[in-house]
Amino acid sequence: MGTKKHHISIITGNDAAAEAVKLCGVQVVAAYPITPQSSVVEALSKYVEQGIMNAEFVTVESEHSALGVCIAASTVGARVFTATSANGLAYMCEQVHWAAGARLPIVMCCVNRAMAAPWSVLNDQQDSMTMRDAGWIQIFCRNNQEIHDTVIQAFKIAETVHVPVMVCYDGYILSHTVMPVELVSQEKVDAFLPKYVPHTILDPSHPRNLNPVTLADPRKDGSGTLCHGYMELRYLHQEALLNSPAAIVAADKEFGKLVGRNWGGMVWGYRNEDAEILLMAAGSLTMELSVAVDAMREEGIKVGVLGLRVYRPFPNKELVEAVRKAKLVAVFDKSLSYGNEGPICADLKSALYTSGVSPVVHGYITGLGGRDVKYRHLIEAAKKSIAALNNGNPVKETEWVNVQI
Amino acid sequence: MATRDCGQESAMSTPCIGEAGHTGDWRSVRPKFDETKCLAVKAGRPACFQCWAYCPEGVIKKEIGTEVDLDYCKGCGICAEVCPAGAITMVPENAEDAE
Numbered sequence: 001m002g003t004k005k006h007h008i009s010i011i012t013g014n015d016a017a018a019e020a021v022k023l024c025g026v027q028v029v030a031a032y033p034i035t036p037q038s039s040v041v042e043a044l045s046k047y048v049e050q051g052i053m054n055a056e057f058v059t060v061e062s063e064h065s066a067l068g069v070c071i072a073a074s075t076v077g078a079r080v081f082t083a084t085s086a087n088g089l090a091y092m093c094e095q096v097h098w099a100a101g102a103r104l105p106i107v108m109c110c111v112n113r114a115m116a117a118p119w120s121v122l123n124d125q126q127d128s129m130t131m132r133d134a135g136w137i138q139i140f141c142r143n144n145q146e147i148h149d150t151v152i153q154a155f156k157i158a159e160t161v162h163v164p165v166m167v168c169y170d171g172y173i174l175s176h177t178v179m180p181v182e183l184v185s186q187e188k189v190d191a192f193l194p195k196y197v198p199h200t201i202l203d204p205s206h207p208r209n210l211n212p213v214t215l216a217d218p219r220k221d222g223s224g225t226l227c228h229g230y231m232e233l234r235y236l237h238q239e240a241l242l243n244s245p246a247a248i249v250a251a252d253k254e255f256g257k258l259v260g261r262n263w264g265g266m267v268w269g270y271r272n273e274d275a276e277i278l279l280m281a282a283g284s285l286t287m288e289l290s291v292a293v294d295a296m297r298e299e300g301i302k303v304g305v306l307g308l309r310v311y312r313p314f315p316n317k318e319l320v321e322a323v324r325k326a327k328l329v330a331v332f333d334k335s336l337s338y339g340n341e342g343p344i345c346a347d348l349k350s351a352l353y354t355s356g357v358s359p360v361v362h363g364y365i366t367g368l369g370g371r372d373v374k375y376r377h378l379i380e381a382a383k384k385s386i387a388a389l390n391n392g393n394p395v396k397e398t399e400w401v402n403v404q405i
Numbered sequence: 406m407a408t409r410d411c412g413q414e415s416a417m418s419t420p421c422i423g424e425a426g427h428t429g430d431w432r433s434v435r436p437k438f439d440e441t442k443c444l445a446v447k448a449g450r451p452a453c454f455q456c457w458a459y460c461p462e463g464v465i466k467k468e469i470g471t472e473v474d475l476d477y478c479k480g481c482g483i484c485a486e487v488c489p490a491g492a493i494t495m496v497p498e499n500a501e502d503a504e
Contacts, residue, residue: 101415102415103414103415162414162415199414206419207419207420208417208418208419208420209416209417209418209419209420209424210415210416210417211415211416211417212416212418214416215426218407218408219426221411221418221419221421221424222418222419222421222422222423222424223419223421225410225411226407226408226410226411227408227411227413227416227418228408228411228413228416229408232408232409233415233416236414240414
């Protein structure tokens with residue numbers, strides 16, 4: 001397939017992710033099955049058994065162990081991958097923090113699924129959002145091509161800034177839906193992604209203490225060097241996240257030059273050049289918003305999509321620029337910070353507070369637990385916001401879309 | 406920040422004595438030996454060494470005439486508990502050798 005210039009495969013989001021992992025020369029995969037993620041690592045298991053992927057596939061008894069194996073393998077210098085969803089991600093929570101605190105360049109797909117209880121295998125983004133403060137980079141993909149390309153970019157970003165990357169995409173809507181995907185050639189991936197040079201490596205001939213009990217204050221080590229205390233290590237971690245947009249944007253640009261497509265870096269827009277109304281979301285919901293925008297443009301409404309690609313680090317500056325000319329931003333969250341509002345909506349307001357840019361911001365909760373979101377629901381919501389704006393009474397509580405209570 | 410000069414981005418160091426700091430700093434009581442009661446001293450030959458065997462920090466030397474590395478003794482008092490001769494008592498850290 002590498003000889004053809006444009007080889008288009010009709011594949012699911014999970015296969016698009018697995019193909020990318022294979023191309024990236026991942027050396028260790030550890031995973032535990034959970035719907036809707038399972039078929040990512042089933043595909044990888046098949047590649048390893050068939051001998052077309054030279055990796056160790058470690059079957060473990062839990063997601064906690066899956067990420068534990070990845071942490072260990074990454075620490076000894078391997079390029080590693082895992083994938084999970086919902087309760088699996090919650091079960092590995094402790095290791096999610098550990099991977100980030102140890103500054104390991106692990107890439108994990110989080111195939112977004114609603115959190116139990118009650119059980120739901122269907123899509124929303126509550127799982128990723130509950131891990132937003134764990135210190136990972138979180139990138140949300142809008143379609144299967146972006147999943148394929150973003151997994152490749154994710155290794156480059158992670159290995160540049162030494163922060164793990166969670167590639168998030170909507171369960172079933174993308175994970176199990178086939179779409180045309182152009183697989184990147186091995187030659188191009190090899191040119192894009194250099195061999196991983198580990199920064200923390202375990203070597204029996206040069207033993208090290210890794211992540212030991214670290215006291216509150218800085219102190220000298222055995223050789224007399226003043227070492228970081230816990231707070232200094234957290235400061236460096238935050239510094240790495242805050243500086244990472246440069247690496248994220250650079251990876252997307254370099255990828256674009258090499259492959260011929262890129263994904264907007266931190267944020268992207270659709271028909272938003274002259275838009276007074278912006279409809280904002282992360283993930284596949286932005287595609288449905290694009291349909292809604294096309295329909296509303298037919299009616300002459302100046303409306304566009306504001307796509308949030310990277311949720312952590314939160315693109316404060318980019319969003320301020322993106323909404324500078326807008327009168328209204330309607331934010332559609334597929335998750336909820338219980339007792340407050342949608343997390344993307346809250347973070348957008350926070351970004352705007354000191355910026356001097358102050359469009360009206362309305363929050364909508366959509367699609368929890370797989371509740372279908374049709375473009376007409378989005379148009380109805382957008383028109384409610386526009387009406388509130390035009391009535392001169394723009395303050396509006398968060399509203400739930402298509403809730404039938 | 407001064408610690409930036411160490412050049413590390415995660416907690417990582419070379420193992421050596423004192424790498425985790427002087428853990429003896431945590432101590433609030435220290436072992437005090439009465440050599441007139443110590444079985445090894447009285448016998449004048451290697452004997453007993455229960456304090457050495459039970460010390461969780463490995464800071465008591467297996468020698469006649471007891472010596473403790475107070476840089477790393479946390480003052481747990483296990484040596485005083487196990488001494489069959491009652492030769493070890495735990496005294497407050499600020500009491501020094503005052504009787």
